[in-house]
Amino acid sequence: MTAYRYCCFFAIYIFGWAFYGQTSENPLTDFRQHVDALCGHTLQGRASGSLGESLANRYVWEQWNTGSKKEKLSYRFTAQGNTVNSEMVTAFINRKSSKTILLGAHIDHLGLGGELSKSPGKNEVHPGADDNASGVAMLIEMHNYFTEHNSICNLLFVAYTGHELGLYGSEHLSKHWKKRWKNLCLVYNFDMIGRMDTLHPKLLYSSNSDVNLMNSSKSFQLTKESSQRCEILDTKHFLSVPCYTFTTGTHLDYHKISDLPEYLNYQGLYEQFLFFRELLAR
Numbered sequence: 551m552t553a554y555r556y557c558c559f560f561a562i563y564i565f566g567w568a569f570y571g572q573t574s575e576n577p578l579t580d581f582r583q584h585v586d587a588l589c590g591h592t593l594q595g596r597a598s599g600s601l602g603e604s605l606a607n608r609y610v611w612e613q614w615n616t617g618s619k620k621e622k623l624s625y626r627f628t629a630q631g632n633t634v635n636s637e638m639v640t641a642f643i644n645r646k647s648s649k650t651i652l653l654g655a656h657i658d659h660l661g662l663g664g665e666l667s668k669s670p671g672k673n674e675v676h677p678g679a680d681d682n683a684s685g686v687a688m689l690i691e692m693h694n695y696f697t698e699h700n701s702i703c704n705l706l707f708v709a710y711t712g713h714e715l716g717l718y719g720s721e722h723l724s725k726h727w728k729k730r731w732k733n734l735c736l737v738y739n740f741d742m743i744g745r746m747d748t749l750h751p752k753l754l755y756s757s758n759s760d761v762n763l764m765n766s767s768k769s770f771q772l773t774k775e776s777s778q779r780c781e782i783l784d785t786k787h788f789l790s791v792p793c794y795t796f797t798t799g800t801h802l803d804y805h806k807i808s809d810l811p812e813y814l815n816y817q818g819l820y821e822q823f824l825f826f827r828e829l830l831a832r
C-alpha cells in the first residue's frame with residue numbers, strides 16, 4: 551500500500567474512533583462497538599507484531615478511561631523462525647491494597663490466516679470476533695467500571711499479545727514483572743466469551759483452584775471444566791496463584807474468516823460483565 555493510501559486509511563480510522571468512540575447509554579452497544587472496532591478491516595486480523603495489532607492496542611488504550619495508570623510494555627519473541635516485536639497495553643488501578651488481581655485477554659489473532667487458520671487457502675482477514683475481541687471488550691468495560699467503583703484489591707488489566715503464536719505475551723509478563731507482582735493473588739482470563747447460547751446460557755471456566763465461583767448471582771449456568779484449559783492458555787504462566795479462564799465454548803467458526811461480530815451474543819457478554827464485576831466489587 552502506498553504511503554498516501556495508508557495515511558488516508560489511518561486518518562479515516564482515527565476520525566472514525568473520535569466520532570464513534572464515545573460510550574453510549576446502552577452497555578450492549580458498547581460491547582458491540584468494541585468488537586466492531588477490533589474486527590475492522592483496517593486491523594487486518596490483528597496478527598502479533600503487525601500494524602493491525604498496534605491499532606488494536608491503540609483502541610484499547612483510548613477506550614480505557616482515566617483513573618488508572620496505563621503503561622505499554624514492549625518485548626520481542628521468536629516464533630516459527632521469525633523475530634516478532636510486539637507491545638502490550640496495561641492499566642493498573644491502585645487501591646493501596648497489598649494484593650493485586652490480574653485480568654487479561656489476548657488481543658492478537660491470526661491476521662490473514664496461516665497455519666493456524668481453519669479456512670484453508672483463504673488469504674483473507676480473520677476477524678476473530680469471538681477469539682478474542684469478545685474478551686478484550688470485557689477488559690475495556692471492566693476497567694471502565696472499576697475506575698469508578700471500589701474493588702476488593704488492586705486490579706491490573708492486560709491485553710496479551712503473542713498468544714496465537716505461543717502465549718509469548720503472558721510468558722513475558724510473568725517473567726519480567728514478577729517483582730512488581732509479588733503480591734499477585736488471583737488471575738482471571740477472558741478467552742472466547744462471546745458465543746453464549748441464547749436458549750441454554752452457559753459459561754465454562756477452568757481453574758487450578760478448588761475455590762468455586764458458584765455462589766455469585768448470575769443469569770446463566772456456570773460450569774467448571776477440568777483444569778486442562780487453564781494449563782494451556784494465558785493463565786499457564788501464572789499457575790502459582792489461583793487462575794480462572796472463562797469461555798462460552800468453541801464453535802464451527804473457530805479460527806475461520808467467519809468468526810464475525812454479528813454472531814456474538816452481546817446480551818450474554820453483558821450478563822457476564824454483571825457476574826464478573828460482582829466477583830471483584832467491594
Ligand SMILES: [Zn+2]
Nearest residue numbers: 681682741742
Ligand atoms: Zn483465543
